[in-house]
Ligand SMILES: *[C@@H]1O[C@H](CO)[C@@H](O)[C@H](O)[C@H]1NC(C)=O
């Protein structure tokens with residue numbers, strides 16, 4: 001978080017706490033390489049068909065490796081005959097195509113390590129592929145049905161991916177590919193003497209373009225005639241020395257048969273990305289990826305925020321495809337919806353090589369799997385971290401923490417985690433407690449941990465430069481700090497801690513040292529955090545990195561990292577490395593290892609392997625509440641499933657109604673935390689008056705009853721990569737009505753559908769319910785009232801009550817939800833609670849659900865210490881009037897799908913964990929939509945059970961209204977055992 005009040009104290013800049021400061025951040029036209037890239041695109045558009053890419057494959061250089069693994073070729077630009085680029089195309093065993101291009105034998109090296117940080121492993125190459133070389137192209141056909149084709153056309157260079165003969169992804173179809181080769185400044189300067197056709201931005205009018213094309217200077221035709229910002233660039237008061245000169249990369253990536261695109265988080269905008277090439281004044285700049293600490297960000301904008309994931313999905317009723325651009329430098333992306341059936345995109349990056357992964361889909365589910373095989377699935381979090389988190393800048397003392405905890409308990413509000421922001425530390429030297437306000441940190445943490453709760457404490461990356469700070473002293477001695485442009489000494493900038501330096505996590509020498517700081521016992525080798533315990537987890541903020549007196553509130557681009565790379569080359573990865581090493585540090589501080597919780601603000605492709613993110617410093621406004629949902633969805637489909645927005649908004653004092661609605665939003669986000677700026681009034685939920693307080697208590701409890709659903713959904717994403725929050729297009733990829741919907745979503749495979757209300761004075765909400773293509777009249781039940789709503793063949797909007805105490809929450813017919821309905825103070829205290837099964841019958845009278853459970857804290861699940869159950873409800877025979885509800889072990893059935901990354905060839909259902917919970921009962925089964933009053937309900941072969949029946953509509957009736965309800969009390973079955981209950985009706 002940032003506050004200009006504090007900057008004022010530091011007297012660095014003028015104090016003004018009004019709003020987003022556009023002038024702090026570059027627009028495309030203030031960024032040299034973006035300006036060049038966009039001018040290229042503008043000239044191409046003006047010149048239309050006469051525009052031809054100068055890049056072509058040198059046919060004589062084409063080589064197919066003997067194992068058919070890859071196709072390589074030299075690429076030349078007609079403008080620079082002396083420069084050679086190397087192109088490599090590979091097809092992975094899952095059909096993903098990797099396209100790499102780099103300059104060969106250049107004056108310098110382009111940064112080529114982004115993929116190595118993002119990928120979990122070097123992918124395996126497909127063995128069932130044959131490259132066919134022609135005179136003008138090379139092609140390969142593959143896939144189970146041999147319906148996928150990758151085609152590389154030579155002149156001009158054009159790479160396309162086709163399915164069933166239809167183009168899915170096309171690279172350089174518009175001829176915007178341009179990899180600026182390294183050049184020599186002196187040589188370049190002498191060349192500027194060449195005649196220039198037109199000054200400045202050449203493509204401002206058709207006439208000018210004609211001039212350029214006819215001119216004797218084809219380079220100017222392609223690159224523009226001025227060496228715009230090649231060697232030095234100034235923004236505001238900062239000058240970027242650009243020692244390597246121009247090295248940017250431009251490429252157009254088109255989706256000729258896909259009208260909707262999603263992804264490239266993080267931006268505050270809709271899930272289906274608006275066009276940036278039309279006439280929208282808000283979306284007139286390309287989407288920017290440059291991790292930034294943006295103060296009071298706008299609720300609708302292509303401006304870059306804290307994290308960057310260069311992943312895009314292109315979607316149509318036909319197929320879904322995706323791309324992952326492994327680039328870590330600043331990247332701008334123009335998106336143009338040519339029609340509702342076709343999308344053009346243009347990617348402009350400041351440095352790096354071309355390293356593109358084309359994901360063939362053909363469904364959203366397939367894309368998630370393909371992307372997860374590249375960059376990994378989200379890590380399974382500690383179970384407690386799915387509970388409610390209470391944060392504030394700042395709980396000011398250990399007694400403050402204790403009294404906040406006391407108030408939660410007095411009000412019977414569940415909470416799992418209390419957070420400490422930067423003021424716990426002495427002079428913002430993280431790890432070091434302020435002895436006056438936190439004289440007894442270990443006792444404080446123990447008091448919180450006594451009821452199974454945890455604390456999360458902030459550790460930011462800026463290290464205060466003082467001899468009184470062991471963390472800084474040790475990093476300095478190890479020489480693992482980021483260096484200034486000279487490459488000598490330590491870069492110094494300003495942040496919370498005043499004069500600060502930053503650890504360079506690209507340097508492996510920093511890794512073990514960073515881990516050592518988190519040990520809770522004394523070390524001989526150096527300082528360790530003895531005033532901490534295993535119940536303390538970590539919040540990594542400010543890791544873009546945020547530097548108060550740096551360009552665009554970050555580091556100078558010409559700072560030097562390990563290996564001699566400039567900050568510009570690695571900027572967007574920087575935050576991921578910080579949270580990775582914190583994650584490793586917290587995991588390894590205890591033996592056996594405990595699952596860490598690490599929250600990060602900055603992230604990149606692959607960050608899902610290290611924990612949770614949140615959407616940063618949002619505002620307490622309805623607009624921010626609404627856009628937060630869209631941002632979380634966008635992050636989710638790009639791999640960052642463990643995501644949430646600050647409940648209440650970071651800035652401002654939300655009125656009670658808004659706060660209540662915000663709790664309803666937060667309770668349906670994977671990461672559920674309330675947070676507030678230091679200048680805001682206290683707003684812990686127990687401070688609310690009635691009826692607001694009671695409503696929020698109910699919301700918190702609802703979240704806790706549904707924790708088994710959330711945990712099961714998290715387990716699924718760790719194996720499959722499918723997001724936890726699933727927007728409409730993911731659930732119903734063929735239903736066009738759902739493509740733009742981003743204010744309602746499903747939770748995992750549970751069948752829960754939520755539409756949080758984000759407007760003032762609402763009494764109703766409209767919810768879109770889709771059909772899968774096969775069944776009409778799909779039934780959705782209101783979670784609370786069991787009112788049955790019906791779909792229609794082309795999808796349908798329903799209007800539902802949504803007064804302040806009402807949450808539009810539905811269960812899709814056909815689902816079984818495991819819940820735990822006994823209110824407790826924390827999730828840890830629920831570990832031995834019995835379960836309720838909510839059976840919501842489909843119109844054909846069936847239902848299915850899953851439950852995954854493990855100890856929630858260690859890694860023993862990777863060794864088979866867990867249970868994975870399947871619950872089903874179906875008729876005992878086709879025309880019978882009996883419903884069988886049963887419980888089976890899924891892990892024995894599908895051991896390889898049970899745990900991510902761990903090949904469990906055998907699973908023992910009687911493992912230690914399963915034994916530890918073997919006496920946990922199902923205390924209640926509720927069946928919604930049964931077709932008539934039962935005549936008997938019994939465990940198969942057993943005695944009659946106690947049950948109650950409330951008449952109502954049957955699932956099969958196709959009618960709307962309150963559904964019938966059968967409630968079986970204490971069915972005398974255990975959650976982790978096989979059983980069958982038969983309901984005769
Ligand atoms: C590549 O193949 C090997 C051998 O079959 C396998 O062990 C490895 O896990 C595979 N790697 C990936 C990333 O799929």
Ligand SMILES: *[C@@H]1O[C@H](CO)[C@@H](O)[C@H](O)[C@H]1NC(C)=O
Pocket residue numbers: 117118511576577580581584606
């Ligand atoms: C994460 O940290 C481990 C060492 O603990 C390292 O091997 C790995 O490369 C790191 N990955 C990233 C993305 O930082």
